Amino acid sequence: MMANGVEKIRKIVILGATSGIAVEVERLLAGQGDELLLVARSAQRLAELRADLVVRGSGNVFTYSADLASIQGHAAMFDFVQRALPEYDTVLLAYGSMQEQKDSETSVDVLLEELQVNFVSATAILTLFAADLEQRRTGCLAVITSVAGERGRRSNYVYGSAKGALSVFLQGLRARLHTAGVRVITIKPGPVQTSMTDHLPNSARFASPEQVARDIVRALERRSPDVLYTPKIWRYIMTGVRQIPETIFKRLSF
Amino acid sequence: MSGQSATALRRQTRPQIATTRVLSWGRYPKTAHTHVHRPAWNDQVPEILASAAADSLLSRGLGRSYGDSCLNGGRELIDCRRLNRILSFDDANGIVRCESGVTLSDIIDISLPRGWFLPVTPGTCFVTVGGAIANDVHGKNHHRAGSFGSYIRQIGLHRSNDGLVACSSLENADMLRATIGGLGLTGVIAWADIQLKRVAGPWIDADSIPFQSLGSFLDLSRDSDGRFEYTVAWLDCFSGRNPRGVFFRGNHATDSNKEFHRKRGPKVPFALPAWMLNRYSVRAFNNAYYKLHARRKGVTVVPYDSFFYPLDSIRQWNLLYGKQGFLQYQCVIPETNLEAIEELLDRVARSGMGSFLGVLKQFGSAPPAGMLSFPRPGLTIALDFSMRGERTLQLMQSLDEVVQQSGGALYPAKDARMSPALFEASFPHWRSFVPYIDPKMSSSFWRRVTGAR
Numbered sequence: 010m011m012a013n014g015v016e017k018i019r020k021i022v023i024l025g026a027t028s029g030i031a032v033e034v035e036r037l038l039a040g041q042g043d044e045l046l047l048v049a050r051s052a053q054r055l056a057e058l059r060a061d062l063v064v065r066g067s068g069n070v071f072t073y074s075a076d077l078a079s080i081q082g083h084a085a086m087f088d089f090v091q092r093a094l095p096e097y098d099t100v101l102l103a104y105g106s107m108q109e110q111k112d113s114e115t116s117v118d119v120l121l122e123e124l125q126v127n128f129v130s131a132t133a134i135l136t137l138f139a140a141d142l143e144q145r146r147t148g149c150l151a152v153i154t155s156v157a158g159e160r161g162r163r164s165n166y167v168y169g170s171a172k173g174a175l176s177v178f179l180q181g182l183r184a185r186l187h188t189a190g191v192r193v194i195t196i197k198p199g200p201v202q203t204s205m206t207d208h209l210p211n212s213a214r215f216a217s218p219e220q221v222a223r224d225i226v227r228a229l230e231r232r233s234p235d236v237l238y239t240p241k242i243w244r245y246i247m248t249g250v251r252q253i254p255e256t257i258f259k260r261l262s263f
Numbered sequence: 264m265s266g267q268s269a270t271a272l273r274r275q276t277r278p279q280i281a282t283t284r285v286l287s288w289g290r291y292p293k294t295a296h297t298h299v300h301r302p303a304w305n306d307q308v309p310e311i312l313a314s315a316a317a318d319s320l321l322s323r324g325l326g327r328s329y330g331d332s333c334l335n336g337g338r339e340l341i342d343c344r345r346l347n348r349i350l351s352f353d354d355a356n357g358i359v360r361c362e363s364g365v366t367l368s369d370i371i372d373i374s375l376p377r378g379w380f381l382p383v384t385p386g387t388c389f390v391t392v393g394g395a396i397a398n399d400v401h402g403k404n405h406h407r408a409g410s411f412g413s414y415i416r417q418i419g420l421h422r423s424n425d426g427l428v429a430c431s432s433l434e435n436a437d438m439l440r441a442t443i444g445g446l447g448l449t450g451v452i453a454w455a456d457i458q459l460k461r462v463a464g465p466w467i468d469a470d471s472i473p474f475q476s477l478g479s480f481l482d483l484s485r486d487s488d489g490r491f492e493y494t495v496a497w498l499d500c501f502s503g504r505n506p507r508g509v510f511f512r513g514n515h516a517t518d519s520n521k522e523f524h525r526k527r528g529p530k531v532p533f534a535l536p537a538w539m540l541n542r543y544s545v546r547a548f549n550n551a552y553y554k555l556h557a558r559r560k561g562v563t564v565v566p567y568d569s570f571f572y573p574l575d576s577i578r579q580w581n582l583l584y585g586k587q588g589f590l591q592y593q594c595v596i597p598e599t600n601l602e603a604i605e606e607l608l609d610r611v612a613r614s615g616m617g618s619f620l621g622v623l624k625q626f627g628s629a630p631p632a633g634m635l636s637f638p639r640p641g642l643t644i645a646l647d648f649s650m651r652g653e654r655t656l657q658l659m660q661s662l663d664e665v666v667q668q669s670g671g672a673l674y675p676a677k678d679a680r681m682s683p684a685l686f687e688a689s690f691p692h693w694r695s696f697v698p699y700i701d702p703k704m705s706s707s708f709w710r711r712v713t714g715a716r
Contacts, residue, residue, distance in 0.1 A: 027303075053306060060348065061350065064350075204301065
């Protein structure tokens with residue numbers, strides 16, 4: 010946050026602001042006095058969140074309630090951002106859904122819903138913000154995908170494929186926006202202790218959202234990296250996991 | 264983003280086998296739970312309450328209760344730590360409204376820069392507001408300020424049978440008095456309004472004085488109570504009938520502009536081998552600690568955290584006691600009954616099983632804030648005992664006799680083994696609390712001391 014000894018107030022749009030990781034990121038940003046624009050489904054949760062962030066020091070907190078999985082609402086949401094926080098410099102996309110994998114194996118509706126939330130709707134929103142930032146030739150798009158997007162696993166391949174597709178989308182977007190000076194950060198957390206993962210076995214051993222949030226905030230403030238693994242150990246784990254030949258990988262039960 | 268339906272689905276498929284191990288601060292007893300709910304928003308709590316069976320739930324914060332009052336063996340817990348938002352801060356009047364999972368440490372971080380501090384604080388700031396209310400915790404200023412519950416202006420309480428209920432001295436005052444010290448049994452606290460107190464800054468004018476008998480402790484205590492906001496003593500529990508110790512007293516410093524930085528201390532990485540804390544190592548520690556303070560007497564200006572929370576500087580210090588865990592014994596004995604206190608200390612010293620944490624404090628005469636509040640006029644003593652099986656439990660039973668005969672009481676927040684008879688003696692009016700218990704809630708402690716289902 011300290012650039013040339015002068016503290017710069019950021020203006021950050023957070024999509025999926027009530028998710029477990031996002032709330033911890035917001036807390037850190039609020040403590041630095043940053044201005045925030047929060048988008049999430051529940052107006053009541055947004056109001057509670059806003060109150061907390063203001064007490065903790067945020068300069069200004071705007072809220073907008075919308076179900077981002079539904080693309081019809083995107084234009085109105087984007088319009089609100091342009092009116093409330095036109096000078097925003099960072100967008101953090103933090104929403105996602107992880108339903109029981111078994112349900113999307115038996116129900117095409119559940120399958121499509123997972124892809125809609127985690128991939129399709131995300132690309133739609135990013136396209137809106139990308140065009141704006143590209144034109145302004147500044148800013149940063151940070152998107153939470155997942156290490157699950159690097160290999161399709163038996164137990165989690167629907168969520169994984171949506172997040173993997175999103176990571177690929179971001180690769181292309183990064184190359185496109187690079188020339189305009191706009192950063193694109195792909196954030197790949199390992200398993201994190203949040204409401205999304207409470208039902209998974211061993212969730213007590215997952216990384217804490219506070220730790221992941223600290224890594225994310227640090228990445229937002231630096232020039233590098235393009236892809237953030239958090240906690241850092243996942244960069245090395247995934248390097249190994251990517252090397253496993255498919256003939257062996259298909260026999261693994263995880 | 265998983266919706267309510269997915270939650271309901273998981274609930275149906277959840278095995279009813281107790282497999283989730285959750286421990287209290289003393290790491291004794293070892294209990295398994297069937298499920299731990301982790302609501303992140305207050306709007307999720309009513310559904311958890313509605314879909315639970317009778318007597319199946321207990322709300323829990325950071326689990327700093329030492330025994331089984333924060334456990335619900337074989338049943339379910341509602342872990343409130345994610346309900347940690349501060350909903351408003353009234354700068355002019357020093358009233359903070361926060362959710363139940365907010366920690367006292369969070370409140371200090373928010374309020375101290377604004378010139379406010381906790382009205383009452385226990386010996387650790389790593390407890391939640393919900394836990395501080397449920398145990399009606401006390402601190403070094405009990406003689407002046409009473410207990411934590413006295414500063415709760417209003418709470419919102421989720422009840423399984425009548426929704427979110429606001430409780431204050433004006434409406435549902437009985438429910439407020441039941442919830443203060445109510446061991447988490449009256450419902451799930453959604454939010455609480457806490458009256459903070461004005462302070463000039465983070466510094467404390469602290470003073471320490473060695474003493475060599477209970478009589479001289481009492482003289483020091485009586486002499487200091489009028490002039491010092493905070494008083495407490497450390498006690499060498501190997502010294503028996505004529506205990507030596509160090510008396511600490513302090514006031515908020517009014518004129519210190521020293522720069523303040525909160526430090527982060529070391530952490531005990533894992534449960535240490537139990538033999539490391541033995542009578543020789545602990546005796547040596549107590550000797551050194553006494554001598555250090557006997558030499559260092561006099562007034563110094565110290566940061567609030569080292570004054571109030573010396574043990575917080577070693578994270579997870581409970582792991583020092585090893586895998587078996589430890590028990591704390593905290594009682595209050597009427598100060599008219601000095602022989603009982605001496606007898607108790609004598610039994611501890613003769614057992615040779617005491618530890619390095621011995622605390623002695625004279626409570627004031629503030630009326631109790633809650634129906635089951637522990638603090639009452641008298642001397643309170645807190646002692647740690649490494650869990651060494653039957654002989655540890657036998658020693659504590661022999662202490663129980665002294666406490667019960669003296670007309671004293673034991674503190675539920677620290678207890679894992681008191682008998683129903685001693686609970687009855689400590690809280691003779693507990694039956695009038697029962698109607699306020701939420702029909703969906705229970706705890707290991709409550710079932711043990713009252714025989715409830």
